[in-house]
Amino acid sequence: MNNKQNIILIGMPGCGKSTLGKALAKRLGRDFYDADDVIVEQEGKTIPELFASSEDCFRDAEVRASQFLAHKSGIVVACGGGVVKRSENMDIFKKTGTVFFLDRSPDDIVSDVDVSTRPLLKDGKQKVYDLYDERIDLYRNAADYCIPNNKPMEAVLDDFEKLIKEID
Numbered sequence: 001m002n003n004k005q006n007i008i009l010i011g012m013p014g015c016g017k018s019t020l021g022k023a024l025a026k027r028l029g030r031d032f033y034d035a036d037d038v039i040v041e042q043e044g045k046t047i048p049e050l051f052a053s054s055e056d057c058f059r060d061a062e063v064r065a066s067q068f069l070a071h072k073s074g075i076v077v078a079c080g081g082g083v084v085k086r087s088e089n090m091d092i093f094k095k096t097g098t099v100f101f102l103d104r105s106p107d108d109i110v111s112d113v114d115v116s117t118r119p120l121l122k123d124g125k126q127k128v129y130d131l132y133d134e135r136i137d138l139y140r141n142a143a144d145y146c147i148p149n150n151k152p153m154e155a156v157l158d159d160f161e162k163l164i165k166e167i168d
């Protein structure tokens with residue numbers, strides 16, 4: 001894969017985008033950005049504060065962060081889980097990046113994610129299953145490639161790195 005092309009990770013909250021994205025960037029010697037951190041920095045507000053205004057307010061900020069990130073080159077980006085809810089985000093990222101769907105089962109997600117600290121999951125574990133059903137088609141349709149996250153992280157990173165090296 002062209003090393004200027006950005007690597008964009010999408011998937012459910014708790015699927016491992018931030019953790020695996022950071023580790024992948026390290027392996028590839030690329031810069032890593034967590035889109036949620038960029039939003040907090042650009043807006044000067046926390047994610048719960050933005051959601052407290054409205055989800056739309058957070059989603060507007062997410063579009064601004066997507067635009068900022070897509071102007072960079074050769075980076076790895078962990079998106080927020082809901083980035084696919086606005087199709088313009090995917091159009092923005094695809095101009096300079098390849099989109100990878102990190103597919104982790106809702107059962108694995110609920111087994112180790114602290115739902116109380118994530119605004120959208122604050123109502124409990126059932127929300128993970130509801131979101132998965134709501135979004136699975138959006139993730140599959142937005143993705144250029146799917147990476148199953150169903151084994152130890154180092155093994156998933158090996159698969160990811162191999163795929164990156166294989167594709168043009």
Ligand SMILES: Nc1ncnc2c1ncn2[C@@H]1O[C@H](COP(=O)(O)OP(=O)(O)O)[C@@H](O)[C@H]1O
Pocket residue numbers: 011012013014015016017018019020078112113149150151152153156
């Ligand atoms: N393959 C895996 N094996 C074990 N734990 C994992 C795996 N993938 C993700 N996790 C864990 O799941 C949690 C959520 O990951 P995180 O990177 O915060 O997800 P996201 O950014 O997609 O919301 C973290 O504690 C992470 O270590």
Ligand SMILES: O=C(O)C1=C[C@@H](OP(=O)(O)O)[C@@H](O)[C@H](O)C1
Pocket residue numbers: 011012013014017018036047079080081082083118119120
């Ligand atoms: O799924 C979502 O709509 C969201 C996921 C979060 O990111 P993670 O996927 O990193 O948890 C964060 O962007 C925000 O709370 C909204």
Ligand SMILES: [Mg+2]
Pocket residue numbers: 017018019034036078079080
């Ligand atoms: Mg994250």
